[in-house]
Amino acid sequence: MSELLTPSQTVGPFLSLGLTWPTGHLVVPEGTPGAVLVSGVLYDGAGDPVTDGIVETWQADADGRFDHPDDPRGASGSGFAGFGRSATDEDGRYRVLTVKPGPVGDGQAPHIDVSVFARGLLDRVVTRIYFPDEAAANATDPLLASLPPERAATLVAQPAGDGVLRFDIRLQGAGETVFLLV
Amino acid sequence: MTIPHPAGYRVPPEGTHPPLLSPGYRSTVLRSPSQPLVVLPHRLTEVTGPLLTGDIGPRDHDLTAQHAGEPQGQRIVVFGQVRDSDGRAVPDTLVEVWQANAAGRYHHARDNWPAPLDPNFTGGGRVVTDAGGNYTFTTIKPGAYPWGNHHNAWRPAHIHFSLFGRAFPQRLVTQMYFPDDPLFAQDPIFNSVPDEKARRRMVSTFDLDATRPEWALAYRFDIVLRGREQTPFEEPHE
Numbered sequence: 001m002s003e004l005l006t007p008s009q010t011v012g013p014f015l016s017l018g019l020t021w022p023t024g025h026l027v028v029p030e031g032t033p034g035a036v037l038v039s040g041v042l043y044d045g046a047g048d049p050v051t052d053g054i055v056e057t058w059q060a061d062a063d064g065r066f067d068h069p070d071d072p073r074g075a076s077g078s079g080f081a082g083f084g085r086s087a088t089d090e091d092g093r094y095r096v097l098t099v100k101p102g103p104v105g106d107g108q109a110p111h112i113d114v115s116v117f118a119r120g121l122l123d124r125v126v127t128r129i130y131f132p133d134e135a136a137a138n139a140t141d142p143l144l145a146s147l148p149p150e151r152a153a154t155l156v157a158q159p160a161g162d163g164v165l166r167f168d169i170r171l172q173g174a175g176e177t178v179f180l181l182v
Numbered sequence: 183m184t185i186p187h188p189a190g191y192r193v194p195p196e197g198t199h200p201p202l203l204s205p206g207y208r209s210t211v212l213r214s215p216s217q218p219l220v221v222l223p224h225r226l227t228e229v230t231g232p233l234l235t236g237d238i239g240p241r242d243h244d245l246t247a248q249h250a251g252e253p254q255g256q257r258i259v260v261f262g263q264v265r266d267s268d269g270r271a272v273p274d275t276l277v278e279v280w281q282a283n284a285a286g287r288y289h290h291a292r293d294n295w296p297a298p299l300d301p302n303f304t305g306g307g308r309v310v311t312d313a314g315g316n317y318t319f320t321t322i323k324p325g326a327y328p329w330g331n332h333h334n335a336w337r338p339a340h341i342h343f344s345l346f347g348r349a350f351p352q353r354l355v356t357q358m359y360f361p362d363d364p365l366f367a368q369d370p371i372f373n374s375v376p377d378e379k380a381r382r383r384m385v386s387t388f389d390l391d392a393t394r395p396e397w398a399l400a401y402r403f404d405i406v407l408r409g410r411e412q413t414p415f416e417e418p419h420e
Contacts, residue, residue, distance in 0.1 A: 003267045006383055006405045007375040008199045009357040010207075011342065014288040017306040018280025018342055021237070045212040052292070058232055058350055068230035070349060072188055083232035104226045106187075113227050113350055120209030122200035122374050124353065126222070143222060151217075171213050181219040182191075182228055182351045 008123040013052045015117065020054075020087050027057065027084040027098035034062070037164045038129060038157060039095040042088050042116065045172030049092020053118030055169070057084040057096050057129070059111070064102030088118075100131055109137035109144065113182075116169060125179045129167050130156045147178060154178050189411040190224030191351035192267065197377030206370035208331050224351060231350040234276045235310045243309045245281075245321040246302075253303035255284025255322030257398040260358070260386070264315045264345060267409035271315030272352075278308045278344040279319065286325030286339075295328060320398065326365055338365035338372060345405060352407040359385045360401065 011019070028035050038057070042050040060066055065076035086094035101110045112129040130138055138144050144152045154177045157165035170177050202214035222228065241247045246257060260279075264272040282288045282305065285297040289304045305324075309317045324339045340357040347353065359372065363385075366372050375381040383406070392400035 003265070003269055003406045004380065004383060005194055005198050005267055005408060006354065006356055007380045008354060009342075009371060009374075009384065010209075011344075011355050013292060014280065014290040015342070017288060017290060017304065018278045018308075019344060045214075045216070048212075050213070056353075058227065058230075060227065066226065066230040068233060068348075070188070070229050071226060081232060081234070083234065106225060108225060108227075111227065115353060117355055118213060120207070120211075120213035122202060122204055122207065122210060122371070124355065125202070125215060128222075143220070147220065172216050176215060176217050178217070179215045179219050180222040182222050182224065 010119060010122050011054065011117040013119040015052070015054055016087050019085065021085070025084055025086040025094075025096050027059070027082065027096060030097065032099065034099055035097055035163065036100055037095060037097050038112070038167055039093060039160070039164065040166050040168040041092045042094065042118070043092065043168065043170045047173070049088070050118050050171070051088055051090050051092050053088045053092075053094075053116060053121075055086050055088065055094040055096070056115040056117070057098065058082055058113045058115075059098065060101040060104050062099045062102050064104045064110075103137065107140065107142065109134050109141035111141075114169075116171075125171070126182050127169065127177050127179050128155050132156055132159055132165070143180075151178050188224065188226065188229040190229065191349060191408045191410050194408060198375070198380045200374035200376070204370065204374040207374055228350045231348060231352065232346055233274070233348065234346060235274055238308055238310060242307050243319045245305060245307045245319065247320075248304055249302040251302045253283065253300050253322050255303075257320065258323050259318060259320055259392060259394060259398050259400040260341065260403060261316065261318040261392060261400065262403040262405060264311050264317065264347075264405045264407065266347070266352070266407050270409070271311075271313075272347055272407060273311055273313045273315055275311050275315075275348065276308060276346050277311060277317045278306075279321075279341055280306045281321065281324040281341040282327055284322050284325050286327035297325070297327065323360070323399075331370060335368070336365050338363040338369050343403075343405065345407065347407040354405070354407055356384060356405070358403045361385055361388055
């Protein structure tokens, strides 16, 4: 039996009515030791900020584990939700406070999966955030290694001060972020 | 320890989801990637996903009960089942909804077309599916509204839905439409779905048996998320 899927549609410009939570951007509570603020601007193909989008993140915990029954190693039981979401503000900026995920142990470098939704996106676009202090792991990551260096670079966040990483997302055009088919 | 390569989620059939570049919907022109998408095989981060069931308020399932008075409009019950493409129910999964009021206006600072706001309607709700994957919420039927996409463009009445499923590839945002809407033919968002049969799966069905006598009409909207590959495949060891 195979049922046919429900199609995707855009979130439209008024997504904040349904999708924003006051603490949605906090993957970890404020004040968590080792927390990192991942922040950036979502740009369209004209280089203008997208002020009506939303960025969601999904990741393993600091030990590289998921509190999810489909992790073949078993659910971690840690209660780590691993999910963040941040609507973009009037400058197109999103912010997520999290911890760097540990390596999941299958040869991939530490990474965060990202979904982007906006008016004008009929389906989400998916990308990944990698970490600038993981050069050795990034060099052998199967996804990064499969990309030309200038494209792979769009997936690596940039240091932006103590405990802050910058990860801009360019939907189209010069410096376009690599988007993934999952 | 070697981690077994997990079974991934099946690729959606061609024509199910809209092309990101759908020029009839003008906003896609500058917001759709120009480079081809890069295939990401499903590994641990993709066979897992957020399991969100907390923070549901007592009135989050009833959009008509979130203010001092009742909102204007036709009261309706919207219900259905969330399942995967193998027919398996998706229990305990968060369903988020948002919509315009009965006059077709959103309770949002950037919606300023001259239709009345309703002080008794915000238009956001959330529920978690039960053990059988079923959800129900109460609301009012949203109105159609004009938008600037092309001359005399009107959005058919719709309710936005956001779903997580249990794994990252199942994440879905869609819109539920109402049966026989005469605005379908001119709407580039509805028609961005290439397959006409897939398009019809976004249209709810009126369900007389589910109406609440002397209270509310009822619409059924089942939602089907991607199913999982049956057998894990082996990746060559490197």
